[in-house]
Amino acid sequence: MEDHKKRFDIIIRKLKDHGHKLTPQRLAIVTILARSEGHPSVEDIFHQIKKKFPTMSLATVYRNIVLIKSLGEVLELGFPDGSNRYDGNNPTPHPHVICIKCKKIVDPDLDSLDEIQKEVASETNFTILNHRLDFFGICSDCMAEKV
Amino acid sequence: MEDHKKRFDIIIRKLKDHGHKLTPQRLAIVTILARSEGHPSVEDIFHQIKKKFPTMSLATVYRNIVLIKSLGEVLELGFPDGSNRYDGNNPTPHPHVICIKCKKIVDPDLDSLDEIQKEVASETNFTILNHRLDFFGICSDCMAEKV
DNA sequence: ATCCTAATTGATAATGATTTTCAATTAACA
DNA sequence: TGTTAATTGAAAATCATTATCAATTAGGAT
Structure with a gap:
């Protein structure tokens, strides 16, 4: 439980250090990634985030995952069917x-x-x-x- | 070298056993898969096959790979960028x-x-x-x- | 607190990999 | 040789992701 908070703080720190803004959308995405244990897909994250941010765009989710991935804070798994899964909880x-x-x-x-x-x-x-x-x-x- | 011939024969046997026709296009695709050691992509296979079959359709390559995969005779590796690679030489x-x-x-x-x-x-x-x-x-x- | 600006968002179009559709072709069986 | 269901080729469609652009906004400066 406490690990998730740490992961969240680490990712937020990384974003700040790289000059990125902490928008409410971005914070929500980082929260989901940091606490996820099931390696969600973009669709999973989008579906979950819709509850709190009904107008968030799928492109926003994609852009933020790409950004967090570029900082090395999320592990990405690709599958033959073209889908990807993400682990922000344990990115190594x-x-x-x-x-x-x-x-x-x-x-x-x-x-x-x-x-x-x-x-x-x-x-x-x-x-x-x-x-x-x-x-x-x-x-x-x-x-x-x-x- | 002899392994490739064996792999080719095994895949051809499997196709026959499942009632599939042995078209020239299919034989060419199986040949490439059976002897490949570098795990080619669909694009690689298509590029290679164009030399001998200039009019072969990309869809034909895709359909045959799906077919051979369904017979368990090709290993498929998916990557985060959405591309796939195939090994018909060692499908396990x-x-x-x-x-x-x-x-x-x-x-x-x-x-x-x-x-x-x-x-x-x-x-x-x-x-x-x-x-x-x-x-x-x-x-x-x-x-x-x-x- | 206000202003400013570059980053970010939302909506949508575009891209690339793959699948589907359909008319034409053909492998292989009788 | 004839027949037929499988297969092909071409192109449209689908899906996951990325790019574009006008509008919005986080956060730094004052």
Whole structure:
């Protein structure tokens, strides 16, 4: 709970440091990103924000996500269907478990990939900067629905 | 080299088994997918195929990739910019190393993720079906260009 | 508190990747 | 060889995202 407040403050600090204005719309978007745990899509964020800001434009949501991403404060996951999901809560690379039915994303508690990353760097001669690790399957809720 | 021929034969067998016709266009697309090692995009495949089939439609390439994907014979990687890359050479989940500059994708030789996958399944109660592991960095060619 | 200005917003058009539609073509079976 | 359902080519449509532009406004200066 307190983590979300910290994340919010960090992102706001970053925005100020880069000379950006803190508009009510932007604050609302940062709030949603900072506290989100399910890696929402733009559509999810837009839908949620509509409750408090009925006239906010979808373009405003997109512009702000691009801005916060450019500051390194949100992790972006792209999917083959062209959609993207965002994590403002933990913007550094980390594993995900994704349900192929309901699209829910959860963060498992796994060991660091540092060792593997070093192995990869040494084998390929790439300068490795980050990674993406996702597991795809069916969550227990969706498994239960099959019954 | 012989692997490509095998992959081609496997995909062709799968298509036949599912009652699909073997048109010259489809054979050409399967050939490119089966021998590709760089995980080409639709644009890459279309560009390559134009040499032999100048009148082939982009829609034909898209339709055939969707078809082959539905047979489980091509691995699809989605990226945040909305583009997709395809591997018909090794369609099962495997690690990738991706250059963020030239977009080159190579397959490192890493140990299986089976252990981690079991750990994830047990921790999250998901039925894990597959995974995606990508490392992002800069390849040695692009590093050399910086000099 | 007021003024000013550049950043930001809202609405909408545009872009790029992909999918759909439909008439024409053709693979492959009888 | 004839037939037919699958497939193709061309172009329109769809969808996620970005760009444009007039209007609005956050926040710094006074």
